[in-house]
Structures are given as structure tokens and as C-alpha cells.
Amino acid sequence: MKNFRKSLSALLVTAAIAAGVALPATAAGSDYEPEPGTDDITFYKYLEMDAGASVPGVTFEFELTAGDAVAQTTASSGKLPVYAGNDAARVGKADSTDTRTVDEIIADAVGTATFAPTDSTTSGTVTKTEDATTKLVTITTTTDEDSKYAYKEVGIDLSDLTYNEPGVYRYILTEVNPGKASITYDNTVKTLDVYVFDASTTTEKKLEITGCVMYNGEQTEAPDNSGTADALDTKDNAFINSYLSYDLTVSKKVTGNQGSRDEYFEFTVVLSGVTAGNVYTIDLNNADETFTANGNSAAGTNPKSVTTTSGDTITATLWLQSGQSFTIKGIDKGVAYTVTENIDTAKKEGYSVRAEVTGDTTDVTNSAESTGVVSDTGLNADTTVAFTNNKEGVIPTGVLMSMTPVIIIGVVVIAGVVFFAVRNAKRKALEVAGTDADDDSEE
Missing domain, CATH: 2.60.40.3050 (Immunoglobulin-like)
Structure with a gap:
């Protein structure tokens, strides 16, 4: 200066x-x-x-x-x-x-x-x-x-x-x-x-x-x-x-009574049209830098930055649990992005997948439900892609309902047995008492 x-x-x-x-x-x-x-x-x-x-x-x-x-x-x-x-x-x-x-x-x-x-x-x-x-x-x-x-x-x-x-x-x-x-x-x-x-x-x-x-x-x-x-x-x-640059945030949420909140899910981000040699910082403040084997993930490390080595494309793979997110900061205005969740693993485990995009929604293609992919031909604002995986389990109430008549019949039978047993016991007691009375009168 x-x-x-x-x-x-x-x-x-x-x-x-x-x-x-x-x-x-x-x-x-x-x-x-x-x-x-x-x-x-x-x-x-x-x-x-x-x-x-x-x-x-x-x-x-x-x-x-x-x-x-x-x-x-x-x-x-x-x-x-x-x-x-x-x-x-x-x-x-x-x-x-x-x-x-x-x-x-x-x-x-x-x-x-x-x-x-x-x-x-x-x-x-x-x-x-x-x-x-x-x-x-x-x-x-x-x-x-x-x-x-x-x-x-x-x-x-x-x-x-x-x-x-x-x-x-x-x-x-x-x-x-x-x-x-x-x-x-x-x-x-x-x-x-x-x-x-x-x-x-x-x-x-x-x-x-x-x-x-x-x-x-x-x-x-x-x-x-x-x-x-x-x-x-x-x-x-x-x-x-x-x-001019913008931030891209990817978040994960798991819902449903069968959804695992501690399982890690795999995401791949591809940036296209970047300048060779550019470096992008990844904010992991709301994600784990290192993680242990859990669910469908092996132990690994999430990257804190990505760079182009040749060409105009950057690829980064990160893993998130429910409630976590990462942000790739300072992406050039106009750079195309694709965010993909490994939907094969998610669906194999019974999850349904959906995503919501906020920020720059122009020219966004959202195929998360079918392919796990959300893409945009050019980033023009700070943007968040929020993935939600849902997995529900239904209690088999039909089995309990089908057993109810049997249980009722069983209760009735048992009650009947008890009733007749008690009545017979009383009758025998009365008969014994009557016999004893006759013997006393004869004497």
C-alpha cells in the first residue's frame, strides 16, 4: 500500500x-x-x-x-x-x-x-x-x-x-x-x-x-x-x-421411527466450470471431520478443502449424520454443481429420500426422490440443499386383533370351568353336611 x-x-x-x-x-x-x-x-x-x-x-x-x-x-x-x-x-x-x-x-x-x-x-x-x-x-x-x-x-x-x-x-x-x-x-x-x-x-x-x-x-x-x-x-x-462467489451448503436430516440418527450417509459434490488451481474451503463446523465405522460407512475423514488439479471439475465426497451439514465456501459465480446422495444404499435400507433447495432455485433440477441427485447449471446465490431420509415401521396390530376372539373364548371357558368347579364344591360340601346331620339324629 x-x-x-x-x-x-x-x-x-x-x-x-x-x-x-x-x-x-x-x-x-x-x-x-x-x-x-x-x-x-x-x-x-x-x-x-x-x-x-x-x-x-x-x-x-x-x-x-x-x-x-x-x-x-x-x-x-x-x-x-x-x-x-x-x-x-x-x-x-x-x-x-x-x-x-x-x-x-x-x-x-x-x-x-x-x-x-x-x-x-x-x-x-x-x-x-x-x-x-x-x-x-x-x-x-x-x-x-x-x-x-x-x-x-x-x-x-x-x-x-x-x-x-x-x-x-x-x-x-x-x-x-x-x-x-x-x-x-x-x-x-x-x-x-x-x-x-x-x-x-x-x-x-x-x-x-x-x-x-x-x-x-x-x-x-x-x-x-x-x-x-x-x-x-x-x-x-x-x-x-x-x-463474486457464493457458498453451497448440504444438510442431512433423518425422520421416522425406524430412521437411524447415528448412521452416516454419503454425499458427492461435483463442481463444473471452475478455474484450474482454485481452492475451496469446506466448513465442517456442523459435521464430523473424522468418523468411525457406523451403519453403511467405513471409518474415514471428511475433507476441509478441495482443489482442481487439472481441467475445470472438482469432486468432493463427504459423510453426514442426521442434523449435520457442510458448506463449500467461495464457489465462483456461475459454476455448475451436482449434489448426489448414495440413494442405492439409502433405499436398500428402506429409506425414502427427498431434498429441498433454498437460495438460488433457478435452473435447479431436483431428482432426489428417484436418483438422489440435485443439480444447478450455475450458482448465483448462497444456496442450501437439504436432504431428508425417512424410514417408518408399522406395529403389526393385525396379529393382536386376530388373537382377540381366541383369548375371549379362552377366558369364557376358564370362567365356566371355575364356575362349575365352585358349584360342585359347594354341592359336595352341602351333601357332607347333610349326612352328618342325619347321623346325629339317629343317635
Whole structure:
């Protein structure tokens, strides 16, 4: 960050000092020794993203072309002469054997910005602040726990060109926009002015590149030669891009009086259309990182991240119990996904399977009940795919009902036996009592 301020400030100060030096009106074709272009021009590329996302593997390209000359007129008094960056009479090749045209050399002069998952990041968002007096933009950051950014320095090397006249040579810098869905591109145009001044001594005619200034917008006016802040637009040498990403959550729930709440179920997630080398973090805060053999699963470990090694597809397999979930974070906007539960195992064990999708429901195909598969052709919001397995068992009440008449008959028979047994016992008791009474009377 400090390098950015120092670099841009130095360019501005150098140009401002140079602007106070009068330029001699030297005709084209003079005997100046051609001055090689500078290889020390730097601008910056910032990439903002969600705090939970990994830095994507992405390369940004830029296009540098010659700008237009600004004609000198009486009305332009007090202005520096501006020449096209490929002016045929004033701009040449440093190497006469170079087979490229001047325009091709200019196009090749700008570098690229390549980001990778291993890049360091800073928490917060990037903001441009303009000084009202100098029109110099500085980069500041705002606190934002939900965001972070990475940045790269990009060079412009004009050393394969030569300049043979004093003046300001103008170039136009833009970012190439290939239309990647997960990137918001910076479509601003930058104007780069290269200051070439007379540095002759008493013994030789000599040119010198004294500074460069980069402006916002495509400038059509010439800068002032007064040494004060000129009337052109904001001085700015930074492009800011955003990486758009979303989270995909998969959850598991088991219902029914026969459903196992401690059994693990297998899920496979396939992401298609990702950039090779991208790394995606998997949040296991609501799942087990390691698990033991249980039900239909062997002991294993759930991955905490996945990456592409080749091609544009990532596959991850994870296991969940009822009430658990995992989240794959920072998936590129527009990436297609397929989530599959191992339905063969689930159905073999008597489970019915269904899934509900919330978040991005556009272009979703939900075949969970028949195949265990839920898919989307392009992720465009944070999304949850919630799987529910149900297994019910019915108590065999019919068997109990069929035994009821038998039980009733048995009870009646037993009651009858008891009744007659008691009656017979009483009868015998009475008979015995009567016999004893007769014997007593005879005596």
C-alpha cells in the first residue's frame, strides 16, 4: 500500500517539476540521440472478495495502445505538446532488428496480474480517495470483516521504444474483459503520459525521460506547463475488481421411527466450470471431520478443502449424520454443481429420500426422490440443499386383533370351568353336611 502512494506521488512530483521547464521547438529529424523508453512504470490491480473465499486462480490482462496527439494552437498556449505514443516521426525501435511494429511493441509492453490461492490478503475493502488540490488518488481501506482483498503490481516496459524529440507521449491503458461470470471488471480507461525533455549539455544534444503520469479517463487535452496541478482528470493508477462467489451448503436430516440418527450417509459434490488451481474451503463446523465405522460407512475423514488439479471439475465426497451439514465456501459465480446422495444404499435400507433447495432455485433440477441427485447449471446465490431420509415401521396390530376372539373364548371357558368347579364344591360340601346331620339324629 505504501509503495502505491510513493510510486504515484513520485510520478506526479517528477512530472510537475518537469512541467516548469520550457521545451525547445526542435524540428523532427534533428540529431538528438534517440532516448530509450522507460521500463519503470507501475500500476496496481486490486481484487476484492468475500472473507470466506480463497483467492481465485485468475490472470488479468491489459491493453496498451497509442493515444491521440493534441494539436498545438494559439489557444493552447501554456500547454505542453502532446504526441501520439506511436508518432512515426518521433518514436522508433530500440533494436533495428526487431520485427515487430511500433504498435505491436506498445501492445507487448504491458504486463499481467496473476492471482493464486496462496496469495496473502488483507481484511477490508478498497476505496479511492482524491486530493482536491493535487487530484492525486490514494488507496485506503475500510474495515469490513465480511470482505478482504489481494493486490498486484503490474509493470509497463517501454524500453523497446525510442524517442527522438522532446514532448509528452500519450498512451491509453484498459483492462481486457473476457466476460468471466465470477469477476466484476474495472472498465475505466487510463491515460498514460510519458514526459520526454531536453537535457542537452554544451557538448551534446540529449533527451531524458523525466516522469510519467496516469490519469482516469481518456484525455483529449494537453497538460499545463505551469508546474501546478493541471486541468486534466484525477491522477489514478489503480484498477479495482471484485471476485463474486457464493457458498453451497448440504444438510442431512433423518425422520421416522425406524430412521437411524447415528448412521452416516454419503454425499458427492461435483463442481463444473471452475478455474484450474482454485481452492475451496469446506466448513465442517456442523459435521464430523473424522468418523468411525457406523451403519453403511467405513471409518474415514471428511475433507476441509478441495482443489482442481487439472481441467475445470472438482469432486468432493463427504459423510453426514442426521442434523449435520457442510458448506463449500467461495464457489465462483456461475459454476455448475451436482449434489448426489448414495440413494442405492439409502433405499436398500428402506429409506425414502427427498431434498429441498433454498437460495438460488433457478435452473435447479431436483431428482432426489428417484436418483438422489440435485443439480444447478450455475450458482448465483448462497444456496442450501437439504436432504431428508425417512424410514417408518408399522406395529403389526393385525396379529393382536386376530388373537382377540381366541383369548375371549379362552377366558369364557376358564370362567365356566371355575364356575362349575365352585358349584360342585359347594354341592359336595352341602351333601357332607347333610349326612352328618342325619347321623346325629339317629343317635
